[in-house]
Amino acid sequence: MEQPLQSCDPPPGPPLPALLAGRYRLERVLGVGGMGVVYRARDLLHEQFGEPRSQVALKVLGEHLAPSQDAHLLLYSEFSLTRYLRHERVVRVFSFEVDTTGEVAFFTMELMSGMTLDQLLLNCPRGVPWQVLRPIALGLLDALGYIHRQGVLHGDVKPGNVMLGADGVRLFDFGLAQALGPPLSGLPALSPQRFTAWTPAYAAPELLEGAPLSASSEVYGAACLLYDLALGGRAAQGAGPRSRLAPPRQLPRRCWPALRVALSVDPQRRTITADELQAAMQCEHSVVGRWFADRAR
Structure with missing residues (x-):
């Protein structure tokens, strides 16, 4: 890239x-x-x-x-x-x-041009403006929802694995990816015991405790990424579960309830998919925000 x-x-x-x-x-x-x-x-x-x-x-x-x-x-x-x-x-x-x-x-x-989102984080210490952040969020969650529907888990959703170019974002580096079923489940893969490579700032708490990778844990990683972009810089990384933090400055209020659900430390309360989070990021109506707010309680 x-x-x-x-x-x-x-x-x-x-x-x-x-x-x-x-x-x-x-x-x-x-x-x-x-x-x-x-x-x-x-x-x-x-x-x-x-x-x-x-x-x-x-x-x-x-x-x-x-x-x-x-x-x-x-x-x-x-x-x-x-x-x-x-x-x-x-x-x-x-x-x-x-x-x-x-x-x-x-x-x-393909040789992609642009910058990775970790570079964007460094360039935006006060947060990425919503008009820039919104298409990034929609593109990333579109890709994540698609691969989950194909029965694939990326394995390492983090800013360094998302490229931002003139035509939008691209998700790359599937070196830790896992296939959940046929026809790809027979491919060789790295086991967690052989190679542990979770990025702590974007790894769901259950992964760090030894639980297997899941679509829910990847939604958590994507939510952490979006939270950091909206907050600015890397202030949230290493600061504990983001679900305990205040709504970030660049995120519209109507989007916060859904993102808060995705940031739940308890996977049982993380009752949101990548597709649902994408819908919340593009929603213009407060009724959807209230629906996710009810689910977060």
């Missing part, structure tokens, strides 16, 4: 070949995460045929996972699961390939 205003240090470990699979010329590191490294690369084959947009994002596994015997399976699982999701607010993946010379598995995806 292209972030021209932010440079990343090279990842640790031996450097990759400059050319992968005789086709992809690595240009620079775009991001280093808990599981993988994403590079900006040129597709020389497409470039040879005159394709004006020959640049792609290319992902390989990180140094600590790459030596594992099933590393390529885990990377393919992320690729296959993401390919299954076809939505304008979800990153598009292209192909899974293996560089046989260097024995490096990787997959390619």
Whole structure:
């Protein structure tokens, strides 16, 4: 994912070949995460045929996972699961390939331009204005509702995994994603015992206590993200459950009851879906706000 205003240090470990699979010329590191490294690369084959947009994002596994015997399976699982999701607010993946010379598995995806929402948080210490925040909320919750209806859990909803560009937001990085049923449930995946990577500021309390990932816990993460954007900066992170905090300054009052339900510490009281939260974020009528307020009691 292209972030021209932010440079990343090279990842640790031996450097990759400059050319992968005789086709992809690595240009620079775009991001280093808990599981993988994403590079900006040129597709020389497409470039040879005159394709004006020959640049792609290319992902390989990180140094600590790459030596594992099933590393390529885990990377393919992320690729296959993401390919299954076809939505304008979800990153598009292209192909899974293996560089046989260097024995490096990787997959390619669209090169997005813009900034991640964690960068936006830093740029808006007094909160994101509602006219900017509203389309971000609707786009994110649209993507989250879609993947949940497909029987998929993202696994790591946080500002750093949402890109904001000229055409809206995109949800990306499905490295911790889980499929709840067929046809994707047979794909290999990382178990929580093997690799715990919850981002504490956006992890539902039950996850930190060992409960399995759920759609409800992802709604909590999205609600925390929206709360922080509306509040401004990162003032809420690490400050305890956001359900105990006051309504953020940039959020219309009619939206607060639904967001408060989504921020419930007790998952039994978090009786709201991503689709319902999206409806509340776009609602113009106070009757819906009162309905969610009743559910929060």
